[in-house]
Amino acid sequence: MTPDVRPLVAGNWKMNGTRDSLDQIKAIAQGVMVPLSEKVETLICPPATLLYVSTALATDSPLAIGGQDCHQARSGAHTGDISADMIADCFGTYVIVGHSERRIDHAETDQMIRAKAQAAYQAGLTAIVCVGETGEERDAYQTLDILKRQLFGSLPEEATAENTVIAYEPVWAIGTGLTPTAKDVEIVHAFIRDELILRFADEGKGMRILYGGSVKPGNARELLAVDNVDGALIGGASLKATDFLAIYGTYEALLA
Template identity: 40%
Template sequence: MIFESHLRHFSPFKHIFFPEPAETMARKFFVGGNWKMNGDFASVDGIVAFLNQSADNSNVDVVVAPPAPYLAYAKANLKAGVLVAAQNCYKTAKGAFTGEISPAMIKDLGLEWVILGHSERRHVFGESDALIAEKTVHALESGIKVIFCIGEKLEEREAGHTKDVNFRQLQAIVDKGVSWENIVIAYEPVWAIGTGKTASPEQAQEVHEWVRAFLKEKVSPAVADATRIIYGGSVTADNAAELGKKPDIDGFLVGGASLKPDFVKIINARS
């Protein structure tokens, strides 16, 4: 006699037993530190010192993004458990693009991450969804992993356009047919970046849940389940633990707080 539990995975036509589907793999916590346009050798040495002295946490991927002149220096001096990312890159490998850096250059430094689509690139430097999508495609094709930033401005949230804005920004790379295994999505509400205002854990979770549902509908359930969605926007050592408890918040992209020793507490927020 065949038990009912086996019958559910048995084909009477091909006589093949199908195994139970594997359980969903937990998403590894991810904490990024965006140093922005801050630092000199002395301050970089200070940041390197507190990161190198911190206890290793194998449950967290830690990636910091110094300004471009300090990428190689940070890479050479940080311990192996802390990776280094570039803050930006262009959409081609080389050429007459003064002031830009390419994914090939990032890779040549031995780095594997770049931040793209940050609100400051979108709203201060006027980068369009289309340009950011092109840069993302080229970075991925060059073997560089992408922290892809999305987020709405205060007036957009107050007008009820939070979903529209974030989905539009994501759709730009969905339309490119990108490979998602090397993308981390960073939800950064513009109204909470560097303002001292932080989305409540409930507000942040709501948007992260929307983003995951968007991926499920527009890409696939597997991508939606596996893709890490991290939160950025005035994250501190005081609020990181509560934010990190939410089921769809898989880590943080931290700005100013990543320049201070308390960044280590944020890294360990879910420990």
């Protein structure tokens, strides 16, 4: 954890969830309505089809709702895409950009991700900018070089602690059940923090750095206690309210 930085526990539902899943949103919204919410922020990013209804269900809750991606343009002939303004129009407050599944499946470049983050800022959204290395890059000892390149290329100059969150997601750990050791996470997050401070000075000290990659109730406490880990970006475990709330509840002991 980083002193004086409010952690963020965020869930990325990816291409999962139909109207039947709204009960999970409702349960999460109700479950975070405890004193802990003053110290820890929570967020769920459902598929776009559930975005508006989810924000309605979270109206009386501290739970934030966000989008999983946005186009870099505000509007136009981009069939199937969603703009940052559309997310904001549905009362979303965050958007994930640069997730490895977008970088790989849709060949998104650092330049595109930077433009998407800027679109998020223009719409009044907070951008969660994802970075991370593949298994091949890790085996070749290129992790820090890859992260340095992604951070430099993907983060706009306008990035601040208020409008930007970084999510470190080692690609080889996403959905595999594998996780780096706590020491490995500590080294990477310290490197990211140093890079942020080098570029953004005091703003870099306050930017939240989330860990993502097979975060579960069973390993959450060990991971969230690591220096410079300011929360988690959770995949599969965020689909079940009980699992998401268990990870969130880890902070009761960590912040006691």
